[in-house]
Amino acid sequence: QQQVKQSPQSLIVQKGGISIINCAYENTAFDYFPWYQQFPGKGPALLIAIRPDVSEKKEGRFTISFNKSAKQFSLHIMDSQPGDSATYFCAASVDSGYALNFGKGTSLLVTP
């Protein structure tokens, strides 16, 4: 049973546009929500993460928005660049636990 649902499966954005990827979860015990970025042939790497005590976290062009009541969180990539073309995974875990529950991933293509 997928504990974190991610959409869309794929996304095409023009250079300079905003890329938005959404995730939803059911387990209210989750209290850590990271996003991972994966380039072809490489392992995933942590991009940005948020805890539910804040509604937004920004790092450069990347922003996580978090809606605790709706049990949803999203990644916004501002001024998207061709170098951002990658697969993005959202995940969720319980702080004291060990398992990261991953979404199925979004393949992002930023066109020149």
Add this chain to the structure above:
Amino acid sequence: NAGVTQTPKFQVLKTGQSMTLQCAQDMNHNSMYWYRQDPGMGLRLIYYSASEGTTDKGEVPNGYNVSRLNKREFSLRLESAAPSQTSVYFCASSDGESYNEQFFGPGTRLTVL
């Protein structure tokens, strides 16, 4: 500082053959993990080791065994490979403290014919 390393990078097996995937980390992390990645399925946890000397099943453990050899190394063994085990396998590690940031290796692409 190499981070998480995995060997081999690629492997082709015949059905029924066995093999061991090796993983090592040099970050002095307590926890280590094995995931498999299949198209459209995301990353699924096979086994993890919260600390040296302990291992636990993840979401998809059937057909696999693991060994936490020491703090640095965590191996994944396929005793009798099946075509359904064709996948990309990732090892990861974390310090086991709060927020569980996991660092991933480059992966092993395994094909079972």
